[in-house]
Amino acid sequence: MHDIVFREFEDHLNGNASAAFHDHLRTCESCRGEVEGITGITSLLHELAPAADGNDAPQPSPAFYAALANRIVETEASRSWGLFSIGDLFFRRVAFASLILLACLGSFLVTREASEGGADAASIMAQHDAISSHSDSADRERLLVTLAEYR
Amino acid sequence: MDYEDTPEGALVRRAQEGDEAAFREVVTRYQSKVFSIIHGIVRQRNDVEDIAQQVFAKVYFSLRNFDFRSSLITWIYKITVNECFDYLRKKKVRKLVYESDMSEDESRRVENSEPPTDRSVRTDTTLARRDYIVKLLDRVSDEEKQLLMLKEVEGYSVEELASMLKMNENTIKVKLFRARQKLVKAAQRLDRLPAAV
Numbered sequence: 001m002h003d004i005v006f007r008e009f010e011d012h013l014n015g016n017a018s019a020a021f022h023d024h025l026r027t028c029e030s031c032r033g034e035v036e037g038i039t040g041i042t043s044l045l046h047e048l049a050p051a052a053d054g055n056d057a058p059q060p061s062p063a064f065y066a067a068l069a070n071r072i073v074e075t076e077a078s079r080s081w082g083l084f085s086i087g088d089l090f091f092r093r094v095a096f097a098s099l100i101l102l103a104c105l106g107s108f109l110v111t112r113e114a115s116e117g118g119a120d121a122a123s124i125m126a127q128h129d130a131i132s133s134h135s136d137s138a139d140r141e142r143l144l145v146t147l148a149e150y151r
Numbered sequence: 152m153d154y155e156d157t158p159e160g161a162l163v164r165r166a167q168e169g170d171e172a173a174f175r176e177v178v179t180r181y182q183s184k185v186f187s188i189i190h191g192i193v194r195q196r197n198d199v200e201d202i203a204q205q206v207f208a209k210v211y212f213s214l215r216n217f218d219f220r221s222s223l224i225t226w227i228y229k230i231t232v233n234e235c236f237d238y239l240r241k242k243k244v245r246k247l248v249y250e251s252d253m254s255e256d257e258s259r260r261v262e263n264s265e266p267p268t269d270r271s272v273r274t275d276t277t278l279a280r281r282d283y284i285v286k287l288l289d290r291v292s293d294e295e296k297q298l299l300m301l302k303e304v305e306g307y308s309v310e311e312l313a314s315m316l317k318m319n320e321n322t323i324k325v326k327l328f329r330a331r332q333k334l335v336k337a338a339q340r341l342d343r344l345p346a347a348v
């Protein structure tokens with residue numbers, strides 16, 4: 001390819017090439033062929049423009065950031081073989097907060113059961129059995145909701 | 152003014168130092184743009200959010216390596232385009248595995264299940280053109296892909312690219328031209344292998 005075509009090709013795509021450029025193309029078959037090839041391929045690239053086919057891109061949902069935070073925490077955990085060895089990155093706070101929340105909730109439930117019963121370990125355990133698994137699953141659900149909201 | 156000294160540069164610096172609110176602001180600022188780039192390339196609405204999550208997870212994990220030599224969106228753009236091509240490569244592998252599981256009769260039944268209408272023929276042509284250019288782009292370097300996409304898909308001028316990428320205009324022109332030539336060469340090679348298209 002001759003220098004003038006190489007130099008002015010981007011201008012040519014914008015419709016700003018000089019008269020000398022066009023004169024050259026008229027007389028040089030080799031450059032003309034190459035310019036046609038490159039121009040054709042370039043037009044194909046426009047197919048990738050957003051909404052080139054009239055379909056608008058989907059919009060991020062309000063939960064996008066929460067899902068992203070989740071993925072980051074999970075990736076960090078899997079990279080570092082556990083939450084306690086992850087680096088000093090800020091999503092560590094989210095992971096630790098989840099653990100602390102779990103621990104607090106656990107001790108709160110034990111304290112509440114102990115104070116409500118006001119009895120010895122055996123009666124607390126008996127009371128716990130009587131409360132049944134329904135209350136346990138409700139607590140778990142509440143915890144999940146809290147974690148999901150937190151993230 | 153250096154990019155590092157702009158308000159956005161300061162935002163990035165805060166995110167690099169571990170400020171979660173700053174990272175959240177980066178995500179909020181560019182999530183729609185990232186969705187739109189991904190959709191432009193992969194056209195699978197259901198997968199856009201998943202790829203976008205992967206993009207921002209990569210942004211998060213490599214933000215400390217961001218050196219302010221380009222603008223943040225230019226850097227995110229490159230990550231997004233690479234992620235889309237990774238996705239398409241993986242999808243192609245899955246498709247090949249799926250097709251190899253089908254018998255010839257099954258393949259024929261799938262192919263003949265819907266008689267083509269005018270609209271579907273048009274859609275097929277558009278899809279074929281898109282698949283073709285995606286295949287060609289996969290054969291140039293990441294930098295060349297990014298340049299071609301920023302110029303032809305996003306519509307930036309050579310001057311704007313020079314400023315965004317901190318290169319002189321002539322360098323941009325030369326790089327663009329070489330990238331375009333590579334696409335043409337890739338097309339010639341691909342056309343000689345019709346089975347691979």
Ligand SMILES: [Zn+2]
Nearest residue numbers: 001002028031
């Ligand atoms: Zn010539």
